[in-house]
Amino acid sequence: MPTIAFTKGHGTGNDFVLIPDDDGALDLSCDQVAALCDRRFGIGGDGILRVVRSRAIGAGAAMDAEWFMDYRNADGSAAEMCGNGIRVFAKYLVETARATIDAPLRIGTRDGVKTLTRSDLGFEVDLGRFVVDDADVVVRARGLDVPRPGQHVDVGNPHVVVGLSSVAELEALDLTVQPQLHPAPPAGANIEFVVPADPLVQDGVGAIRMRVFERGVGETLSCGTGVAASALAVRHWAGSAAPDRWTVEVPGGTLGVRMVAGEGGAHVLLSGPATLVYTGEVALA
Incomplete structure (x- = not known):
């Protein structure tokens, strides 16, 4: 049974399991996502945020953003976007030195590229x-x-x-x-x-x-x-x-x-x- 690294994060209590997969080696099934998000038998979370380079995932290969937020709901289904999740995703990129936010940070999603900046509350994302x-x-x-x-x-x-x-x-x-x-x-x-x-x-x-x-x-x-x-x-x-x-x-x-x-x-x-x-x-x- 393989072992993977993870980080737990949240935005105003909306919580996520972040999984670093920079080069797109993981292919998580719906059952695996649901098991990781299970609050009794797994880590627990409202969803999974897979941290992957845009060029390594089909949905983001053509995007003008180095990183892609592969967001999955707790039942394993894919979602277009997550406003709390993308702030947590940006926090993770900055804290792990994968990116900086000195200039606007662009992140790929299934709803296109979103831009984040610092704000008085933490991070602000342009949802478009x-x-x-x-x-x-x-x-x-x-x-x-x-x-x-x-x-x-x-x-x-x-x-x-x-x-x-x-x-x-x-x-x-x-x-x-x-x-x-x-x-x-x-x-x-x-x-x-x-x-x-x-x-x-x-x-x-x-x-x-x-x-x-x-x-x-x-x-x-x-x-x-x-x-x-x-x-x-x-x-x-x-x-x-x-x-x-x-x-x-x-x-x-x-x-x-x-x-x-x-x-x-x-x-x-x-x-x-x-x-x-x-x-x-x-x-x-």
Whole structure:
């Protein structure tokens, strides 16, 4: 049974197992990923971040980025992007001297190349362009008295955001059971439940609270792209006078979101901390 090195890290409680595989020698099966992420019999994590050079992986071979974040959900499925994961990935590259962030750091993902810089909260990533889609979707969740309308938001991966009326309603949700979407998107979606702060905007910055059910994972303490999607949805609902800067409180902490003019249109940026917890070796079944 081969042994591999790993590092455990998290971004506002959204935790990952980082596996260095610079030259792309590993081919992890879905069962192996699930075993590593198992919180009772494995290391435990919301997903795997395989650290691999872009030229060594088919999805990133043509990208203008030395490193590729091969992100897998806890069930082994591949995902397009992870807003918390990419900050942890950048922290790992810097701490292991694989890269520096003196200049903007480019990292390849299945949603293209993302650029990271330092921020007051730790790292900020440009998630790129976004789409807010008003197509009808209804969300059923345990703890909600009636189904609620959802808001489609795409930030490189799909989200459905549901507005709730109170913190009590948010806390009453039972997200041990997967919420149901009608109609269900072909590839599924992350589902966010949000409550606006009172007041919603203070000193030009909007504020919301959020909980999330991540596809392929379950409820997590944080979801970076979900944080961005939630801010975009509430900004959309608030109308043209809504601010371009937001703070989003999740069970694992607080993250920042801002919208700026970028190449090809408006971009959404996410900022927050990244922490490396410990390193070790594990037998790969």
